[in-house]
Amino acid sequence: MPELPEVETIKLGLEKLLIGKIIIKVIVSDNSLKSFPNNQFDVNKFMLNARIVALRRRAKILIIELSTAYSLVIHLKMTGQLVFVDGKYRFGAGHPNDSLVNRLPDNSTRISIKFKDEGVLYFNDQRKFGWIKLLPTTILNDKDFFRHHGPEPLQKNFTSYVFKNRLLKHKNTMLKAALLNQSIIAGIGNIYADESLWLAKLHPKSVISNLNDKDFVRLHRAILEVLNLSLRAGGSTDKNYVDAYGNKGNYLKFANVFRREGQLCPQCGEPIIKIRVASRGTHICLNCQILK
DNA sequence: CACTTGACCTGTCCGC
DNA sequence: TGCGGACAGGTCAAGT
Numbered sequence A: 001m002p003e004l005p006e007v008e009t010i011k012l013g014l015e016k017l018l019i020g021k022i023i024i025k026v027i028v029s030d031n032s033l034k035s036f037p038n039n040q041f042d043v044n045k046f047m048l049n050a051r052i053v054a055l056r057r058r059a060k061i062l063i064i065e066l067s068t069a070y071s072l073v074i075h076l077k078m079t080g081q082l083v084f085v086d087g088k089y090r091f092g093a094g095h096p097n098d099s100l101v102n103r104l105p106d107n108s109t110r111i112s113i114k115f116k117d118e119g120v121l122y123f124n125d126q127r128k129f130g131w132i133k134l135l136p137t138t139i140l141n142d143k144d145f146f147r148h149h150g151p152e153p154l155q156k157n158f159t160s161y162v163f164k165n166r167l168l169k170h171k172n173t174m175l176k177a178a179l180l181n182q183s184i185i186a187g188i189g190n191i192y193a194d195e196s197l198w199l200a201k202l203h204p205k206s207v208i209s210n211l212n213d214k215d216f217v218r219l220h221r222a223i224l225e226v227l228n229l230s231l232r233a234g235g236s237t238d239k240n241y242v243d244a245y246g247n248k249g250n251y252l253k254f255a256n257v258f259r260r261e262g263q264l265c266p267q268c269g270e271p272i273i274k275i276r277v278a279s280r281g282t283h284i285c286l287n288c289q290i291l292k
Numbered sequence B: 001c002a003c004t005t006g007a008c009c010t011g012t013c014c015g016c
Numbered sequence C: 001t002g003c004g005g006a007c008a009g010g011t012c013a014a015g016t
Helices: A004-018 A040-046 A137-141 A160-170 A175-180 A190-199 A213-232
Strands: A023-028 A052-058 A061-066 A070-075 A080-085 A109-115 A120-125 A131-136 A273-277 A280-284
Touching (some): A004 A080, A004 A213, A040 A131, A070 A137, A131 A137, A190 A213, A190 A280
Antiparallel strands (some): A023 A109, A052 A061, A109 A120, A273 A280
16 A cells, blocks of 8 residues: 555656656556546647656655656555566566566556557556546646645654644544544555554554643654655555565565564564554554553 | 545455 | 455545
């Protein structure tokens, strides 16, 4: 389930792979895909012969900017993948036969974008929750477009003071629900919510109005630490996630609680349990994480 | 308005 | 072996 570190990792990969490439063909293999193409006219006029000029990310949304002043705006939701396969090394040395890149397209492929030098970008999405839109780039630069998204946690102006003040606008909300709310802070999903709360020693059902200044500082620091560690590990692969090269992420090797119910808390040795918070599976150490 | 819950999907796993 | 049902979670509409 791509969250900030996963989408950022994909962005960095696509940046190296796609900048300067020219689109020569677009194949839509899933007619139930509602948001793409907007219509065939748009695809022909604004995608064919377009050059990739920039890759951007805002929250969990990826933007592929084209030379036509249009952009592909992509949300991968839970099972979306964006994988580039280069025709030149697809069957080359160093690529095991069972590698994902050798199996594409597969039955989850929704869109294939072919480039002038024979490379193909595949948009796969097993559960069909993801979407791609083709929109004028000027719309994306309008602040209004992302008005429902909170600040980027890894930007310098996202201080613990800013974080605290945004949280305090939702006094009666459970902490985990607030972390998952993209309008309070952008980019956190189920994995990094659980990991940050464990690191900050806060119970996910804690009510925001009960937190003190030290709690906000600790939680802010924990979020930055967890996201940065995941970025260094190339994100988390629970089931579906792969980066732009088709490689899995390594963060879950370092995870302390996520998907570790029944195992022992690295801090205190008590067993980690799984509960439901905000309609989501939630992994906690009852001993370490204080309910406030 | 503040906050919570259910629907959207499909592959996988578990119990019978 | 197969079948039904629960489960996985990002987002938003609908509900309290």
